[in-house]
Amino acid sequence: MTLSDHLATAHPALAELILAVADACVEIAAVVRRGGADHSAAVSVNVQGEVQKGLDVLADDILVRVAARSPALVAMASEEQDDIIPVRDLTAEGGYYLLFDPLDGSSNIEVNVSVGTIFSILPALGAIPDRPAVAADLMQRGRSQAAAGYVVYGPQVTMVLTTGEGVAGFTLDPETNIWNRSAERMTLPARTSEYAINASNYRHWAAPVQTYVDEVLAGKDGPRGRNFNMRWVGSMVADLHRILTRGGVFLYPWDKREPDRAGRLRLMYEANPMALIVDQAGGQAFDGMTDILDTPVTGLHQRVSVMIGSAEEVEHLKALHANT
The missing domain is CATH 3.40.190.80 (D-Maltodextrin-Binding Protein; domain 2)
Incomplete structure:
Protein backbone atom coordinates (compact mmCIF):
# COMPACT_ATOMS: atom_id res chain seq x y z
CA MET A 1 0.00 0.00 0.00
CA THR A 2 1.33 3.43 -0.92
CA LEU A 3 1.08 6.58 1.18
CA SER A 4 -1.60 7.85 -1.17
CA ASP A 5 -3.60 4.63 -0.72
CA HIS A 6 -3.19 4.83 3.06
CA LEU A 7 -4.64 8.36 3.07
CA ALA A 8 -7.72 7.38 1.05
CA THR A 9 -9.90 7.48 4.18
CA ALA A 10 -8.52 10.80 5.46
CA HIS A 11 -10.15 14.14 4.73
CA PRO A 12 -9.18 14.90 1.11
CA ALA A 13 -7.72 18.32 1.95
CA LEU A 14 -5.64 16.86 4.78
CA ALA A 15 -4.44 14.02 2.57
CA GLU A 16 -3.43 16.48 -0.14
CA LEU A 17 -1.37 18.53 2.32
CA ILE A 18 0.37 15.46 3.73
CA LEU A 19 1.22 14.32 0.21
CA ALA A 20 2.68 17.77 -0.52
CA VAL A 21 4.88 17.51 2.57
CA ALA A 22 5.92 14.03 1.45
CA ASP A 23 6.88 15.40 -1.97
CA ALA A 24 9.00 18.08 -0.30
CA CYS A 25 10.74 15.41 1.77
CA VAL A 26 11.59 13.48 -1.40
CA GLU A 27 13.41 16.60 -2.63
CA ILE A 28 15.17 17.06 0.70
CA ALA A 29 16.22 13.41 0.72
CA ALA A 30 17.86 13.86 -2.69
CA VAL A 31 19.79 16.89 -1.49
CA VAL A 32 20.93 15.11 1.68
CA ARG A 33 22.16 12.14 -0.39
CA ARG A 34 24.26 14.39 -2.60
CA GLY A 35 26.10 15.83 0.39
CA GLY A 36 28.70 18.52 -0.18
CA ALA A 37 30.78 20.75 2.02
CA ASP A 38 28.44 23.71 1.48
CA HIS A 39 25.65 21.80 3.25
CA SER A 40 27.48 21.58 6.56
CA ALA A 41 28.92 25.09 6.47
CA ALA A 42 27.39 27.76 8.69
CA VAL A 43 25.50 30.35 6.64
CA SER A 44 23.49 32.39 9.18
CA VAL A 45 21.85 32.43 12.62
CA ASN A 46 18.15 31.62 12.99
CA VAL A 47 15.51 33.10 15.30
CA GLN A 48 16.53 30.58 17.95
CA GLY A 49 20.01 32.10 18.06
CA GLU A 50 21.42 28.92 16.53
CA VAL A 51 23.80 28.60 13.63
CA GLN A 52 22.06 27.54 10.42
CA LYS A 53 23.74 25.11 8.08
CA GLY A 54 23.38 25.45 4.34
CA LEU A 55 21.10 22.42 4.28
CA ASP A 56 18.87 23.91 7.02
CA VAL A 57 18.11 26.84 4.75
CA LEU A 58 17.68 24.72 1.64
CA ALA A 59 15.34 22.25 3.38
CA ASP A 60 13.29 25.16 4.72
CA ASP A 61 13.01 26.68 1.24
CA ILE A 62 11.91 23.36 -0.27
CA LEU A 63 9.19 22.76 2.31
CA VAL A 64 7.80 26.29 1.98
CA ARG A 65 7.78 26.12 -1.82
CA VAL A 66 6.27 22.64 -2.22
CA ALA A 67 3.75 22.74 0.64
CA ALA A 68 2.33 26.05 -0.60
CA ARG A 69 0.90 24.16 -3.60
CA SER A 70 -1.73 22.57 -1.35
CA PRO A 71 -5.01 24.54 -1.72
CA ALA A 72 -6.00 23.81 1.89
CA LEU A 73 -2.85 25.34 3.39
CA VAL A 74 -3.58 28.68 5.08
CA ALA A 75 -0.22 29.40 6.70
CA MET A 76 3.07 27.82 7.74
CA ALA A 77 5.52 28.25 10.59
CA SER A 78 9.11 27.03 10.55
CA GLU A 79 11.65 26.60 13.30
CA GLU A 80 14.03 28.50 11.03
CA GLN A 81 11.86 31.60 10.56
CA ASP A 82 10.84 34.31 13.01
CA ASP A 83 7.20 34.76 12.01
CA ILE A 84 4.53 32.72 10.25
CA ILE A 85 4.39 32.39 6.46
CA PRO A 86 0.88 33.30 5.22
CA VAL A 87 -0.19 31.37 2.14
CA ARG A 88 -3.85 32.35 1.59
CA ASP A 89 -6.65 33.99 3.56
CA LEU A 90 -8.78 32.07 6.00
CA THR A 91 -12.14 30.97 4.63
CA ALA A 92 -15.36 29.71 6.16
CA GLU A 93 -14.46 26.25 4.83
CA GLY A 94 -11.41 26.14 7.07
CA GLY A 95 -8.13 24.57 6.07
CA TYR A 96 -4.85 23.74 7.77
CA TYR A 97 -1.70 25.19 9.26
CA LEU A 98 1.64 23.47 8.77
CA LEU A 99 4.46 23.74 11.31
CA PHE A 100 7.83 22.09 10.80
CA ASP A 101 11.44 21.63 11.73
CA PRO A 102 12.86 21.30 8.21
CA LEU A 103 16.07 19.54 9.20
CA ASP A 104 16.24 18.19 12.72
CA GLY A 105 19.72 17.14 13.88
CA SER A 106 21.55 19.23 11.30
CA SER A 107 24.60 19.55 13.56
CA ASN A 108 25.25 15.92 12.56
CA ILE A 109 25.41 16.58 8.81
CA GLU A 110 29.19 16.66 8.58
CA VAL A 111 29.55 13.29 10.34
CA ASN A 112 26.90 11.59 8.16
CA VAL A 113 24.52 10.77 11.02
CA SER A 114 20.80 10.51 10.26
CA VAL A 115 18.91 13.78 10.16
CA GLY A 116 15.22 14.34 9.53
CA THR A 117 12.14 16.50 9.06
CA ILE A 118 9.40 16.84 11.69
CA PHE A 119 5.97 18.28 10.87
CA SER A 120 2.68 19.11 12.56
CA ILE A 121 -0.65 19.94 10.94
CA LEU A 122 -3.27 21.97 12.81
CA PRO A 123 -6.84 22.80 11.79
CA ALA A 124 -7.66 26.34 10.66
CA LEU A 125 -11.16 26.32 12.09
CA GLY A 126 -13.21 28.76 14.12
CA ALA A 127 -11.25 31.81 13.00
CA ILE A 128 -12.76 34.89 11.39
CA PRO A 129 -12.65 34.26 7.62
CA ASP A 130 -11.45 36.52 4.81
CA ARG A 131 -8.28 37.64 6.54
CA PRO A 132 -4.68 36.44 6.62
CA ALA A 133 -3.71 34.13 9.46
CA VAL A 134 -1.80 35.54 12.41
CA ALA A 135 0.61 33.77 14.75
CA ALA A 136 -2.02 33.40 17.49
CA ASP A 137 -4.14 31.24 15.14
CA LEU A 138 -1.38 28.62 15.04
CA MET A 139 -0.75 28.58 18.81
CA GLN A 140 -2.94 25.54 19.54
CA ARG A 141 -2.25 22.79 22.08
CA GLY A 142 -0.85 19.51 20.88
CA ARG A 143 -4.13 17.63 21.18
CA SER A 144 -5.56 19.86 18.44
CA GLN A 145 -3.24 18.41 15.81
CA ALA A 146 -4.94 16.87 12.79
CA ALA A 147 -1.78 14.99 11.81
CA ALA A 148 1.89 14.75 12.69
CA GLY A 149 4.87 12.97 11.26
CA TYR A 150 8.58 12.82 10.72
CA VAL A 151 10.96 11.64 8.03
CA VAL A 152 14.36 10.07 8.74
CA TYR A 153 17.03 10.53 6.06
CA GLY A 154 19.14 7.48 6.86
CA PRO A 155 20.20 4.26 5.12
CA GLN A 156 16.50 4.11 4.24
CA VAL A 157 14.31 7.19 3.91
CA THR A 158 11.43 6.52 6.28
CA MET A 159 8.27 8.44 7.13
CA VAL A 160 6.26 7.85 10.31
CA LEU A 161 2.78 9.37 10.26
CA THR A 162 -0.35 9.68 12.35
CA THR A 163 -3.68 11.24 11.44
CA GLY A 164 -5.10 10.41 14.87
CA GLU A 165 -5.92 6.79 14.12
CA GLY A 166 -2.72 4.94 14.98
CA VAL A 167 0.78 5.25 13.57
CA ALA A 168 1.99 3.94 10.22
CA GLY A 169 5.45 3.77 8.67
CA PHE A 170 6.44 4.26 5.04
CA THR A 171 9.69 3.70 3.15
CA LEU A 172 10.69 5.71 0.09
CA ASP A 173 11.51 3.67 -3.01
CA PRO A 174 14.59 5.49 -4.38
CA GLU A 175 13.88 4.38 -7.94
CA THR A 176 10.25 5.47 -8.18
CA ASN A 177 10.08 8.07 -5.35
CA ILE A 178 6.92 6.32 -4.14
CA TRP A 179 6.27 5.97 -0.41
CA ASN A 180 5.32 2.34 0.30
CA ARG A 181 3.77 1.38 3.62
CA SER A 182 6.22 -0.72 5.62
CA ALA A 183 4.42 -0.74 8.99
CA GLU A 184 0.64 -0.65 9.26
CA ARG A 185 0.33 -0.04 13.01
CA MET A 186 3.40 0.85 15.02
CA THR A 187 3.17 0.38 18.78
CA LEU A 188 5.50 1.05 21.69
CA PRO A 189 5.95 -1.65 24.32
CA ALA A 190 4.74 -0.34 27.67
CA ARG A 191 7.90 -1.57 29.40
CA THR A 192 11.46 -0.98 28.27
CA SER A 193 15.05 -1.26 29.45
Whole structure:
Protein backbone atom coordinates (compact mmCIF):
# COMPACT_ATOMS: atom_id res chain seq x y z
CA MET A 1 0.00 0.00 0.00
CA THR A 2 1.33 3.43 -0.92
CA LEU A 3 1.08 6.58 1.18
CA SER A 4 -1.60 7.85 -1.17
CA ASP A 5 -3.60 4.63 -0.72
CA HIS A 6 -3.19 4.83 3.06
CA LEU A 7 -4.64 8.36 3.07
CA ALA A 8 -7.72 7.38 1.05
CA THR A 9 -9.90 7.48 4.18
CA ALA A 10 -8.52 10.80 5.46
CA HIS A 11 -10.15 14.14 4.73
CA PRO A 12 -9.18 14.90 1.11
CA ALA A 13 -7.72 18.32 1.95
CA LEU A 14 -5.64 16.86 4.78
CA ALA A 15 -4.44 14.02 2.57
CA GLU A 16 -3.43 16.48 -0.14
CA LEU A 17 -1.37 18.53 2.32
CA ILE A 18 0.37 15.46 3.73
CA LEU A 19 1.22 14.32 0.21
CA ALA A 20 2.68 17.77 -0.52
CA VAL A 21 4.88 17.51 2.57
CA ALA A 22 5.92 14.03 1.45
CA ASP A 23 6.88 15.40 -1.97
CA ALA A 24 9.00 18.08 -0.30
CA CYS A 25 10.74 15.41 1.77
CA VAL A 26 11.59 13.48 -1.40
CA GLU A 27 13.41 16.60 -2.63
CA ILE A 28 15.17 17.06 0.70
CA ALA A 29 16.22 13.41 0.72
CA ALA A 30 17.86 13.86 -2.69
CA VAL A 31 19.79 16.89 -1.49
CA VAL A 32 20.93 15.11 1.68
CA ARG A 33 22.16 12.14 -0.39
CA ARG A 34 24.26 14.39 -2.60
CA GLY A 35 26.10 15.83 0.39
CA GLY A 36 28.70 18.52 -0.18
CA ALA A 37 30.78 20.75 2.02
CA ASP A 38 28.44 23.71 1.48
CA HIS A 39 25.65 21.80 3.25
CA SER A 40 27.48 21.58 6.56
CA ALA A 41 28.92 25.09 6.47
CA ALA A 42 27.39 27.76 8.69
CA VAL A 43 25.50 30.35 6.64
CA SER A 44 23.49 32.39 9.18
CA VAL A 45 21.85 32.43 12.62
CA ASN A 46 18.15 31.62 12.99
CA VAL A 47 15.51 33.10 15.30
CA GLN A 48 16.53 30.58 17.95
CA GLY A 49 20.01 32.10 18.06
CA GLU A 50 21.42 28.92 16.53
CA VAL A 51 23.80 28.60 13.63
CA GLN A 52 22.06 27.54 10.42
CA LYS A 53 23.74 25.11 8.08
CA GLY A 54 23.38 25.45 4.34
CA LEU A 55 21.10 22.42 4.28
CA ASP A 56 18.87 23.91 7.02
CA VAL A 57 18.11 26.84 4.75
CA LEU A 58 17.68 24.72 1.64
CA ALA A 59 15.34 22.25 3.38
CA ASP A 60 13.29 25.16 4.72
CA ASP A 61 13.01 26.68 1.24
CA ILE A 62 11.91 23.36 -0.27
CA LEU A 63 9.19 22.76 2.31
CA VAL A 64 7.80 26.29 1.98
CA ARG A 65 7.78 26.12 -1.82
CA VAL A 66 6.27 22.64 -2.22
CA ALA A 67 3.75 22.74 0.64
CA ALA A 68 2.33 26.05 -0.60
CA ARG A 69 0.90 24.16 -3.60
CA SER A 70 -1.73 22.57 -1.35
CA PRO A 71 -5.01 24.54 -1.72
CA ALA A 72 -6.00 23.81 1.89
CA LEU A 73 -2.85 25.34 3.39
CA VAL A 74 -3.58 28.68 5.08
CA ALA A 75 -0.22 29.40 6.70
CA MET A 76 3.07 27.82 7.74
CA ALA A 77 5.52 28.25 10.59
CA SER A 78 9.11 27.03 10.55
CA GLU A 79 11.65 26.60 13.30
CA GLU A 80 14.03 28.50 11.03
CA GLN A 81 11.86 31.60 10.56
CA ASP A 82 10.84 34.31 13.01
CA ASP A 83 7.20 34.76 12.01
CA ILE A 84 4.53 32.72 10.25
CA ILE A 85 4.39 32.39 6.46
CA PRO A 86 0.88 33.30 5.22
CA VAL A 87 -0.19 31.37 2.14
CA ARG A 88 -3.85 32.35 1.59
CA ASP A 89 -6.65 33.99 3.56
CA LEU A 90 -8.78 32.07 6.00
CA THR A 91 -12.14 30.97 4.63
CA ALA A 92 -15.36 29.71 6.16
CA GLU A 93 -14.46 26.25 4.83
CA GLY A 94 -11.41 26.14 7.07
CA GLY A 95 -8.13 24.57 6.07
CA TYR A 96 -4.85 23.74 7.77
CA TYR A 97 -1.70 25.19 9.26
CA LEU A 98 1.64 23.47 8.77
CA LEU A 99 4.46 23.74 11.31
CA PHE A 100 7.83 22.09 10.80
CA ASP A 101 11.44 21.63 11.73
CA PRO A 102 12.86 21.30 8.21
CA LEU A 103 16.07 19.54 9.20
CA ASP A 104 16.24 18.19 12.72
CA GLY A 105 19.72 17.14 13.88
CA SER A 106 21.55 19.23 11.30
CA SER A 107 24.60 19.55 13.56
CA ASN A 108 25.25 15.92 12.56
CA ILE A 109 25.41 16.58 8.81
CA GLU A 110 29.19 16.66 8.58
CA VAL A 111 29.55 13.29 10.34
CA ASN A 112 26.90 11.59 8.16
CA VAL A 113 24.52 10.77 11.02
CA SER A 114 20.80 10.51 10.26
CA VAL A 115 18.91 13.78 10.16
CA GLY A 116 15.22 14.34 9.53
CA THR A 117 12.14 16.50 9.06
CA ILE A 118 9.40 16.84 11.69
CA PHE A 119 5.97 18.28 10.87
CA SER A 120 2.68 19.11 12.56
CA ILE A 121 -0.65 19.94 10.94
CA LEU A 122 -3.27 21.97 12.81
CA PRO A 123 -6.84 22.80 11.79
CA ALA A 124 -7.66 26.34 10.66
CA LEU A 125 -11.16 26.32 12.09
CA GLY A 126 -13.21 28.76 14.12
CA ALA A 127 -11.25 31.81 13.00
CA ILE A 128 -12.76 34.89 11.39
CA PRO A 129 -12.65 34.26 7.62
CA ASP A 130 -11.45 36.52 4.81
CA ARG A 131 -8.28 37.64 6.54
CA PRO A 132 -4.68 36.44 6.62
CA ALA A 133 -3.71 34.13 9.46
CA VAL A 134 -1.80 35.54 12.41
CA ALA A 135 0.61 33.77 14.75
CA ALA A 136 -2.02 33.40 17.49
CA ASP A 137 -4.14 31.24 15.14
CA LEU A 138 -1.38 28.62 15.04
CA MET A 139 -0.75 28.58 18.81
CA GLN A 140 -2.94 25.54 19.54
CA ARG A 141 -2.25 22.79 22.08
CA GLY A 142 -0.85 19.51 20.88
CA ARG A 143 -4.13 17.63 21.18
CA SER A 144 -5.56 19.86 18.44
CA GLN A 145 -3.24 18.41 15.81
CA ALA A 146 -4.94 16.87 12.79
CA ALA A 147 -1.78 14.99 11.81
CA ALA A 148 1.89 14.75 12.69
CA GLY A 149 4.87 12.97 11.26
CA TYR A 150 8.58 12.82 10.72
CA VAL A 151 10.96 11.64 8.03
CA VAL A 152 14.36 10.07 8.74
CA TYR A 153 17.03 10.53 6.06
CA GLY A 154 19.14 7.48 6.86
CA PRO A 155 20.20 4.26 5.12
CA GLN A 156 16.50 4.11 4.24
CA VAL A 157 14.31 7.19 3.91
CA THR A 158 11.43 6.52 6.28
CA MET A 159 8.27 8.44 7.13
CA VAL A 160 6.26 7.85 10.31
CA LEU A 161 2.78 9.37 10.26
CA THR A 162 -0.35 9.68 12.35
CA THR A 163 -3.68 11.24 11.44
CA GLY A 164 -5.10 10.41 14.87
CA GLU A 165 -5.92 6.79 14.12
CA GLY A 166 -2.72 4.94 14.98
CA VAL A 167 0.78 5.25 13.57
CA ALA A 168 1.99 3.94 10.22
CA GLY A 169 5.45 3.77 8.67
CA PHE A 170 6.44 4.26 5.04
CA THR A 171 9.69 3.70 3.15
CA LEU A 172 10.69 5.71 0.09
CA ASP A 173 11.51 3.67 -3.01
CA PRO A 174 14.59 5.49 -4.38
CA GLU A 175 13.88 4.38 -7.94
CA THR A 176 10.25 5.47 -8.18
CA ASN A 177 10.08 8.07 -5.35
CA ILE A 178 6.92 6.32 -4.14
CA TRP A 179 6.27 5.97 -0.41
CA ASN A 180 5.32 2.34 0.30
CA ARG A 181 3.77 1.38 3.62
CA SER A 182 6.22 -0.72 5.62
CA ALA A 183 4.42 -0.74 8.99
CA GLU A 184 0.64 -0.65 9.26
CA ARG A 185 0.33 -0.04 13.01
CA MET A 186 3.40 0.85 15.02
CA THR A 187 3.17 0.38 18.78
CA LEU A 188 5.50 1.05 21.69
CA PRO A 189 5.95 -1.65 24.32
CA ALA A 190 4.74 -0.34 27.67
CA ARG A 191 7.90 -1.57 29.40
CA THR A 192 11.46 -0.98 28.27
CA SER A 193 15.05 -1.26 29.45
CA GLU A 194 16.57 1.35 27.16
CA TYR A 195 16.89 5.10 27.54
CA ALA A 196 18.39 7.99 25.57
CA ILE A 197 19.92 11.04 27.22
CA ASN A 198 23.06 13.15 26.97
CA ALA A 199 24.63 11.91 30.19
CA SER A 200 27.41 14.52 30.11
CA ASN A 201 24.87 17.07 31.34
CA TYR A 202 23.98 15.11 34.50
CA ARG A 203 25.21 17.83 36.88
CA HIS A 204 22.88 20.40 35.28
CA TRP A 205 19.60 18.49 35.61
CA ALA A 206 16.85 18.81 38.18
CA ALA A 207 16.81 16.27 41.02
CA PRO A 208 14.04 14.00 39.60
CA VAL A 209 15.95 13.41 36.37
CA GLN A 210 19.19 12.77 38.28
CA THR A 211 17.33 10.27 40.46
CA TYR A 212 15.94 8.51 37.41
CA VAL A 213 19.40 8.15 35.86
CA ASP A 214 20.88 7.00 39.18
CA GLU A 215 18.22 4.28 39.37
CA VAL A 216 18.72 2.94 35.85
CA LEU A 217 22.51 3.01 36.19
CA ALA A 218 22.20 0.86 39.31
CA GLY A 219 20.77 -1.88 37.10
CA LYS A 220 19.40 -5.11 38.52
CA ASP A 221 20.91 -4.35 41.94
CA GLY A 222 19.08 -1.02 42.16
CA PRO A 223 15.45 -0.04 42.80
CA ARG A 224 14.37 -0.81 39.21
CA GLY A 225 15.55 -4.42 39.50
CA ARG A 226 16.83 -4.80 35.94
CA ASN A 227 19.65 -3.67 33.70
CA PHE A 228 19.21 -0.80 31.24
CA ASN A 229 21.03 0.17 28.06
CA MET A 230 21.75 3.78 27.12
CA ARG A 231 21.70 5.03 23.52
CA TRP A 232 22.22 8.61 22.36
CA VAL A 233 22.47 9.83 18.77
CA GLY A 234 21.90 13.54 19.30
CA SER A 235 19.35 13.73 16.48
CA MET A 236 15.79 13.66 17.84
CA VAL A 237 14.35 11.95 14.78
CA ALA A 238 16.99 9.22 14.94
CA ASP A 239 16.62 8.68 18.70
CA LEU A 240 12.81 8.70 18.59
CA HIS A 241 12.66 6.43 15.56
CA ARG A 242 14.76 3.84 17.39
CA ILE A 243 12.51 4.13 20.43
CA LEU A 244 9.34 3.88 18.37
CA THR A 245 10.57 0.73 16.64
CA ARG A 246 12.00 -1.14 19.63
CA GLY A 247 10.95 0.70 22.80
CA GLY A 248 12.68 3.10 25.14
CA VAL A 249 12.47 6.58 26.57
CA PHE A 250 14.07 9.81 25.32
CA LEU A 251 14.92 12.61 27.73
CA TYR A 252 15.94 16.18 26.94
CA PRO A 253 15.20 17.76 30.33
CA TRP A 254 15.36 21.22 31.86
CA ASP A 255 18.92 22.40 32.40
CA LYS A 256 20.00 24.78 35.17
CA ARG A 257 22.47 26.51 32.85
CA GLU A 258 19.40 28.22 31.35
CA PRO A 259 17.11 28.39 34.39
CA ASP A 260 14.57 30.75 32.81
CA ARG A 261 14.05 28.47 29.82
CA ALA A 262 11.66 25.54 30.32
CA GLY A 263 13.72 23.29 28.10
CA ARG A 264 15.71 23.06 24.92
CA LEU A 265 13.35 21.49 22.36
CA ARG A 266 10.60 23.43 20.59
CA LEU A 267 7.04 22.68 21.60
CA MET A 268 5.38 23.42 18.27
CA TYR A 269 7.95 22.00 15.86
CA GLU A 270 9.38 19.02 17.76
CA ALA A 271 7.70 18.12 21.06
CA ASN A 272 4.03 18.31 20.02
CA PRO A 273 4.27 16.30 16.78
CA MET A 274 6.49 13.66 18.40
CA ALA A 275 4.15 13.52 21.42
CA LEU A 276 1.14 12.87 19.21
CA ILE A 277 2.95 10.10 17.35
CA VAL A 278 4.09 8.44 20.59
CA ASP A 279 0.65 8.85 22.17
CA GLN A 280 -0.97 7.16 19.17
CA ALA A 281 1.57 4.34 19.46
CA GLY A 282 0.65 3.71 23.11
CA GLY A 283 3.40 5.75 24.77
CA GLN A 284 3.44 8.99 26.74
CA ALA A 285 5.14 12.39 26.66
CA PHE A 286 5.80 14.58 29.72
CA ASP A 287 7.34 18.04 30.15
CA GLY A 288 8.07 17.85 33.87
CA MET A 289 4.69 19.30 34.82
CA THR A 290 2.03 17.96 32.47
CA ASP A 291 1.46 15.80 29.41
CA ILE A 292 3.13 17.58 26.50
CA LEU A 293 -0.06 17.42 24.43
CA ASP A 294 -1.73 19.54 27.14
CA THR A 295 1.11 22.07 27.54
CA PRO A 296 -0.26 25.64 27.16
CA VAL A 297 1.17 27.44 24.14
CA THR A 298 2.64 30.87 24.81
CA GLY A 299 4.70 31.41 21.67
CA LEU A 300 5.56 29.97 18.26
CA HIS A 301 9.12 29.25 19.34
CA GLN A 302 8.33 28.13 22.89
CA ARG A 303 10.72 25.57 24.38
CA VAL A 304 9.91 22.69 26.71
CA SER A 305 11.49 19.87 28.64
CA VAL A 306 10.84 16.52 26.94
CA MET A 307 10.53 13.03 28.45
CA ILE A 308 8.89 10.76 25.90
CA GLY A 309 8.54 7.07 25.11
CA SER A 310 7.32 3.84 26.68
CA ALA A 311 4.45 4.39 29.09
CA GLU A 312 5.94 2.69 32.16
CA GLU A 313 9.11 4.78 32.08
CA VAL A 314 7.27 8.06 31.57
CA GLU A 315 4.87 7.18 34.41
CA HIS A 316 7.88 6.57 36.64
CA LEU A 317 9.35 9.92 35.66
CA LYS A 318 6.02 11.59 36.48
CA ALA A 319 6.07 9.98 39.92
CA LEU A 320 9.62 11.16 40.58
CA HIS A 321 8.67 14.72 39.67
CA ALA A 322 5.52 14.56 41.80
CA ASN A 323 7.55 13.49 44.83
CA THR A 324 10.10 16.29 44.57
